[in-house]
Amino acid sequence: MALDDVVKNGLIGLSMDTNLGQQVYTATINALANAAAAFMQQFSIQLDPNINKSLGYIINGFNIYSARNNINSLQLYTDMVNMYKQNISQNNTSNIYLLSRLLIENYKKLGYPDPITGKREYATRQERETAQNIANMIGELLGQSLTQYYNSIGRTDVTLSQIMININEYASAFYGAYKGAIDQIGAHILLLTPDISLLKSATGLMSTLDEMYISSIQGLISALYSKLPIPEALSPILNALGQKEVYNNIFDEMTRKIRNYIGQQVSQPNIQQPVPVPIQQNQPVAQPIQQVNQPNILPQQPGNQLQQNQQNNQFQQQFQLIVPPPHVIRPY
């Protein structure tokens, strides 16, 4: 018997050992859970507008322009989030939308144009390599989800192989729903007020949220893949996470975190940066992250006139946070 057969047969024999299977399964899940938690912990820093400056500016802009139009920013935010979810995360089809979006995002990294805008995206070599592996896995998962869906609505003639032939077409169509969600939010704003500034800041906020959500799921999958780079093993785990609503829960948690800052002034991050000259190495200049205490802010109650007035009074203070404010020296 050839040596490779010796080893192969030996390992295949192990597949019958359920005790060993349980041990491997537990060890794998633990390793994946740790990798996922580590990634999410790191990622959640970006959700703090006191640290993530650009998110802070966007939220402040949204608060300011809502106040200027006498619109309750918290209510508007809630409406926007609901509209977004209605478009792309209905319970029985949310996986299809999400997987389609992820597939297209990975295709874009591989150099394919965006199916709506036609624009091409930039990705590093490393990102492209990962995207290739993840795209194969996501494509397979999407095919399975679509097949199950069509079967569930009575189209039992639909098979996985039929779906996979045109998987790009399916993905592109569902991908469009995300863009549609933002457009719909835009239309909703314009029915409330003609203020283009509010339109831009509100759709800007939702686009940012959308990008952060997708990038968190992408990052999560990459983190899991780095621990378990076997697509056929990871694929059912990702599928099971979807069934357990984990992806939807991530979105809900993200929107909840950001909600804490709606209608409130986000303070300017107190980041002291070193004098930058000379640059010491050819590495990305790491953004110094200083832990800033989360403001202990209660969400604003809709229709609370007092808070609305306070918000208007804060208008001037808030506006400065859209752009970096000057450091001022004044007479005492």
Next chain:
Amino acid sequence: MRIAVLLDHRWESGVKTFSIGVLLSFLKLKELLKLSLGDTEIDFYVMTFGPNDNVEYFKVDFNELYELYKNRDIKKIIELANKENYASISKQIRLDDILEGLDNSDFVFITNVGFAVYNNSLDKEDLDRILSNNRKRTYMLMFHTDYAGNFLYNLIEFINSGKLKSISETTKNKIYSLLSKKIKQGYMTDEDQRELMRIIEYLSNSNTEEAIEFRNEYSWWLDEVRKYIYTFGKLTRLKNVINLFPTHIVSDSNSRFIKNVIGSNIKKKEILHEPMFMILLNKYYKEEIEVYKNAYLEEHYKDNKINLLYVGRNSKEKGIDDLIRLFEDLVKGGEDIRLIIVSPDFGKDTEEYKKLEEIVSKYGRGEVHIYSNALGNSLHEYPLYYIALLKALGEKPTIYINPAYTESYGLSTLEALIFGKLLVIYRDVDGLSELKERGYLNYQTAFRTYEDLVKLTKKIIEEIKEDIRNGRYDKIENEEIKNGKYDKYVNRGAIERLEKEVDPEELAEKYKEIIYLAREYEKIIHNESESKYNNNSEAQSEEIEAVA
């Protein structure tokens, strides 16, 4: 056709800003060359400081950048170049790899003639190999500064630092005298340049107490001067080098300096504007800039207080002391003005910051706004903010002050002109004099001495006050007034022309012409050198060069 570009990214300064502009020009150039010369390979090499102050070399994936450029994703390109130093799209290579890459190129562009200086990994032999005289390729090298002027200011700083206890009055006076002559004349004469070199030689070689002390403190600087001179010497011996200068004045000063020091001169010279990457940001992100501009106007600059704007490093040669002195004199004289400083290194712990605090508290009036990396509110990290601020200040009573003692090109001044259409008060020296001669800067707002600066600023402030009383800054709905049509100190027509001239995409056409001509020229040389009658190649080369 194979082109290699060596970018010097070691400092956050004009040299790096220039190289980002060059990148955008070369991305456009690739498009242009594709049409005229077919596919052109462009290799981008970057040098930066490593963790131990050693120089590290990287090769950038130019094709990746080109993909971004095809989508006109200028923000991303600039972020990769500016913030990251190309880290995510480059791989570290050895110096030998660069030497080999340059050896195999037809055209080599080095973005800073001082690339060999402060470089402890690059030996004389490596420099010889990079600048070899084998005629296989053409070089283009950028001179950013007037080196004689620069060395003189270095000496002034050393004297003023207080570290040189033994420095004699005679030596001090010689150096100060050169400075006052330069300020008076606006440039250094041949004799002044030679005098400067005599002082440097004396400090390098003499065994007097003051020279020994100087060497103990500043031997690194003397070494640096030597390396520059060695590079200049190489350049005079190479025929296939195009020396690039941002202004005629910098070209003239450096050429004379090299002749005075080396004895012979550099040959081909090109005067070309520096490409400004912010032009492309302004071109492609107008809407976003408008939002930021309105934010600045509505919150920080709503009133009609007169602003004095300074943009630049916190350093003596940039005239920071004169700026602070001017602010103090104006505030002391009763003016409630606002000084706005945009500077990378203006932290709370600096002497200058403390001085400004003292002035404002002493006189109980005046205001200072600072945007600085050192204070965590840099505008240059995301340059759209900076463009927006200039535009906002352009709608308010603002005077841009450039009190620099040496300025090869005046990039920040040009940005203030282009984006803010600001009234600029500037010292009539070096590159700024030339910007005046070319009509971009107004001749009525130039000064040389501090006394002139104060007189001129006070006069203009009075005129602006009159404008404010007449509602000049309230009638911003009147487009003609808003755009400064009636500003006698702002040369609008010339500035609009300038905006096109410094556009990296427009400048790519100029680079293309240079490369094309160099290629044709090399063909002639090549044919001639193969001729069996070529027994006096040197003479013939001179002749061909003259014809070309």
